[in-house]
Amino acid sequence: MRMGPGKHLKGVFMSLHDALLQFTRLPHQLIITQEFARCGQRGYGDGMMSGSVIGLPPVLNFGSEEIKAKVVPDVLSGRKPICLAISEAFAGSDVAGLRTSAVKTEDGKHWIINGTKKWITNGTFAHYFTVGCKTEDGFTVILVERGEGVETKAIKTSYSPSAGTAFVTFENVKVPVENTLGPEGSGIFVMLSNFNHERWVMCCSSARSQRLIVEECLLWTTQRKAFGKPLHSQAVIRSKLAAMIARVESTQTWLENLTYQMNNMSYKQQAAKLAGPIGLLKMHATRSAQETATDAVQIFGGRGITRTGMGQFIEHYHRTVPFDAILGGAEDVLGDLGVRQAIRGMPKNARL
Ligand SMILES: Cc1cc2nc3c(=O)[nH]c(=O)nc-3n(C[C@H](O)[C@H](O)[C@H](O)COP(=O)(O)OP(=O)(O)OC[C@H]3O[C@@H](n4cnc5c(N)ncnc54)[C@H](O)[C@@H]3O)c2cc1C
Structure with missing residues (x-):
């Protein structure tokens, strides 16, 4: 469901097929993704097959029928x-x-892949790897199966090992050329084609995680008494809450607006018209999220930096919130993308 509508659901969940198709439009994916975010455990959430959300679409969109029948x-x-x-x-x-190389064998029937990959979500337990490679004529995306020459090692990030974040090594890995996803040399297009959806998914979870933090803060400032009064009787606390609420509401509303537009455009139209706005939304979501995390820690005091007890969600959020500002396109890079796309659309002779 989290990979969008399509034939891939057919046959796999035969009896549920019709029901599932109802749930594969973007507004439904938005709800599903936001419900996952409500558990407030970022690494665990990523462990729930988020590698598939970004790794399977290139197979679905660019793999041969044989590959899809085998893998999906x-x-x-x-x-x-x-x-x-x-x-x-x-x-x-x-x-x-990127430097990972894929070189054809003399008979042209196989690729030989050498190189390393870093921070690969679900990599420690993945069986398949959708790999960006450098080839003779540019870049090519190739599906690699775990086997001889493939090694994965866990990377200790500041969230949970259940996300399976991995350092991956490919050493003389032999892969049939039939595993090529899309035409040889068109890897950049294959890699970029999934970015809008990936970034949109991240905005969905960011908006809902921020709302969870606002909910926690509203509860805590009602419950906690200082100087004989609930915390929310302090104007400075209410001011922080006001900023938090405004940030999460603006993120959610912009997200729903873009979701509507994405749902009514082809992938090609989305790339031309929405790549910039989605980049700007992700920048806004992750910047808001980091400001909200800082405010929430302040509101929770010592509990905001304690891993157990009433502030546990706040501590976890504050520790893991920078993740979204880095993966799927770094915050600064995406802001720049949004402005560059807007400037490209300006008439050449635009004047005040
Ligand atoms: C937990 C985690 C999971 C990940 N999962 C995956 C995965 O499943 N698959 C995968 O392939 N990758 C994954 N990544 C990698 C992720 O996509 C990269 O970390 C990300 O693209 C940023 O690259 P970098 O870390 O090398 O930072 P760099 O590219 O070195 O950039 C560092 C900083 O420099 C700045 N910067 C760089 N270029 C520009 C620019 N043009 N304009 C303005 N500022 C700029 C930005 O502030 C940026 O944050 C994951 C990363 C993490 C941390």
């Missing part, structure tokens, strides 16, 4: 998870800097 049922049933492996120590924001 296993991934959707949870038997063989998949992840997206693009970033490297050498290439994060600058995707074009």
Whole structure:
């Protein structure tokens, strides 16, 4: 459901197929994603197959019928998870800097893949890897199956190991050329094609996580008494709450506006008209989230930095909130993308 509408649901959940199709439009994905966020456990949420949300669409959109028939049922049933492996120590924001290489064997029947990937969500337990590779004629995305030459090592981030964040090594990994996703040399297009949806998903969870924090703060400032009065009787606290509420409401409303537009546009139209606005929304969501996290810690006092007890959601949120500002496109990079797309649309002779 979290990968959008399509034939991939058919046959896998036969009896549920019709019902599921009802749930695959973007507004329904928005609700599902926001419900996941309500658990307030960021790493656990990412462990719930978020690798598939970003790693399977290239297979669905660019894989051959044979590859899809082999891979999709296993991934959707949870038997063989998949992840997206693009970033490297050498290439994060600058995707074009990636160095993992894929070279054809002499008979042209296989790729030989060498290189490393870093911060790959679900990588520690993934069976399939959707890998961005450098090839003779540019970049190519190739589906790699766990096997000889593939090694994954957990990276200890500041959230949960259940997200399976991995450092992945490919050493002379032999892959059939049939595993190529999209035409050879068109890897940049394949990689970029899923970014709008990925960023939108992140905005959904960011908006709902912020709302959870506002709810916690409203409860706490009613319950907690200082100087004989509830905390919310202090104007400075109410001012923080006002800013938090305004931030989350503006994020959610903008998100719903863009969701409506995405739902009524093709992928191509979305790329032309909405890549910039989605980038700006993600920048707004993650900036708001970080300001709200700082305010919430202040409101909760010592409990806001304590991993157990009444402030546990606040502590967790404050510790993990920078994640969204980095993955799926760093905050600064996306803000810049939004402005550049807006400027591109300006008439050349625009004057005051
Ligand atoms: C927990 C986690 C999970 C991840 N999961 C995945 C995954 O599943 N698959 C995957 O492929 N990758 C994944 N990533 C990698 C993620 O996509 C990269 O971390 C991200 O693209 C940023 O790259 P970087 O960390 O190398 O930062 P850099 O590219 O080194 O950038 C560092 C900072 O420099 C600034 N900057 C860089 N370029 C510009 C610019 N052009 N304009 C303005 N400012 C700029 C930004 O502030 C940026 O935050 C994950 C990362 C994390 C932390």
